Amino acid sequence: MKQTFTRNHFQPRPLQTTVHVAHVRFAAGDSHLKLQLRLQNDRKTFFRPIDEKLDKVRYRLQLLAASSSNQSVNSHSKKQQKRRGGAVSGGGTAATVAVRFLDEAGGEIASKGATIGDALMRTTRIEIGDEIFAVLHNQPLVTGLSVLEPVLVGIPLAPLPLTEFCDADECSWRWLRLDSGVEQYEESKGALCCTTRRYTPSETEVGCRFYVECRAPAMRSEVAEDSQAEVVTTPVLPGPNRQVFGQRKRAGAISAAGKHPDARDALRVMSYNVLFSGYTTTNHAQTKLFPYVDDAVMKETYRMQLVFQEIEETHCDVVCLQEMGEQIFHAFFVPMMTSMGFHAFYSGKTGTTHEGCATFVRISSFEVIEEYALNLATAVKQSRDATAKALLTEFPELAKGIDRIPSIAQVLVLRSRRSPQKTVLLTNTHLFYREDSHLIRLLQTAALVGEVSRRRAERGLEDSAVVMCGDWNAFPGTAAISFLLDGQIDSSHKHWQQAPSFRWDLARNGDSSINQLEQGAKVAPGRITHALHLVSGCGIPPFTNFAGTFVGTLDYILVGSDVLEIREVFPLFSEEDVSEEVALPSSKFPSDHVSLICDLAWRE
Known part of the structure; x- marks a missing residue:
């Protein structure tokens, strides 16, 4: 199976306040939980056992936040000292950054004795210093899309999405026919031909390609992002006489x-x-x-x-x-x-x-x-x-x-x-x-x-x-x-x-x-x-x-x-x-x- 052309991207919805997004992903029966967020514009991923203490994640976030803050401060200080012609000093003690995990009612989740699996699945908001993160649990994602080759007349074509916390039939689909000779997708050159997962090419479409778009179901959240993947197929070939x-x-x-x-x-x-x-x-x-x-x-x-x-x-x-x-x-x-x-x-x-x-x-x-x-x-x-x-x-x-x-x-x-x-x-x-x-x-x-x-x-x-x-x-x-x-x-x-x-x-x-x-x-x-x-x-x-x-x-x-x-x-x-x-x-x-x-x- 060839993944002919695939890309996955997110389209953020406009927000009225600066609230970042943190993703918590955990499926029933798993032994580990994943936490993803972007700290000081640097993407961080934690993959931790669910029975690990919450304090370990808190401490790690404090170190990363302090490190990012010190790098920013040190860079600014070095520039100033260079302008004055003075020596640049190093070292120093990292400032402690406050990290709080808040539940739906706004109360802070006590860290003493709390495990990652329980605490993070109850957390709806994380505060790291001055940065605020809205937590999304198990957001449906489409991380890739592929089709089988060849694409044949008379044989149903069903793209194969890579998904998390959703399945193919829960996704939204869009097919655009690209005329013979058009190899890359352009909205103006495509004709909508299908809005379901499966499509059967006809004899009139020999030589055409299809742009296929798969969009994950949306979450009910102001900070949730759209997740979709796309693929452009190879040209349609005549199918066998069956x-x-x-x-x-x-x-x-x-x-x-x-x-x-x-x-x-x-x-x-x-x-x-x-x-x-x-x-x-x-x-x-x-x-x-x-x-x-x-x-x-x-x-x-x-x-x-x-x-x-x-x-x-x-x-x-x-x-x-x-x-x-x-x-x-x-x-x-x-x-x-x-x-x-x-x-x-x-x-x-x-x-x-x-x-x-x-x-x-x-x-x-x-x-x-x-x-x-x-x-x-x-x-x-x-x-x-x-x-x-x-x-x-x-x-x-x-x-x-x-x-x-x-x-x-x-x-x-x-x-x-x-x-x-x-x-x-x-x-x-x-x-x-x-x-x-x-x-x-x-x-x-x-x-x-x-x-x-x-x-x-x-x-x-x-x-x-x-x-x-x-x-x-x-x-x-x-x-x-x-x-x-x-x-x-x-x-x-x-x-x-x-x-x-x-x-x-x-x-x-x-x-x-x-x-x-x-x-x-x-x-x-x-x-x-x-x-x-x-x-x-x-x-x-x-x-x-x-x-x-x-x-x-x-x-x-x-x-x-x-x-x-x-x-x-x-x-x-x-x-x-x-x-x-x-x-x-x-x-x-x-x-x-x-x-x-x-x-x-x-x-x-």
């Missing part, structure tokens, strides 16, 4: 609850691997995986705008994203999704890569009772399943892999706002990718299923609906998916039988002596089961990943069919749809995966 999403957009025009009037608790769920930006910028990605993708199309801020567009136009209640970049989550998705009424939850993988899973829950549909990240390596090693334990003991290479893989799963407990007695156990995960790691994924899946089963056995959650989303990195029929959909898997499965040949270190796979030993190797009989009654919410699509070197079905929304039924599956895409620009990603599809969406309802 007709391929037409059916989905029509299907999502009405919420699940509104679309299925006999099921007032219906919910719409999306699962989507959005392709982490860090996996697109390596030389291997650019030359081997995605050589057919234009750099402008692969740009993260371009792709994430299209991801957001898909989310917004389908009116989902639950959105589970994988390969979510930590930075873009906080900088873009949190402000955008919270402004749409979603609760946002991010969990990073346990490794060094800054990506993970992100789940968004529509607040009007569900209350988030609990949420946490499950470290799958820890969950596998602490599994109570005797068969899973035996596999790790019998095949140390599996255990070695489990230790090194950073996979996590998000677990959330949701309560329906329409029917509070109904709850959902929701998970979101992204399993290990390597093609030969079927048993690794089986153990990860079994651990996650075990966690859901354990939670579902708790009092109050026995009748919970189960929804498990993610990129499972597993084809239909492989060990993990067979276990999920069949409710059981045993040692006769072909991937279980391959356990002796698995090597974490791929270089060792070519060791002929090891392979000879493995030809006669056998696995002990075993079986893993569950009772979640899972079905695939979107069936078995022909593909969910369509890249230049790989096509297959890896993503699933698993639904506990004992409680929920599938009401509608959003239209899937054909091979013709996704191969128009060779493969994915493309100018229309922002990831190498496609999203899955389905409507679910409680069985009556």
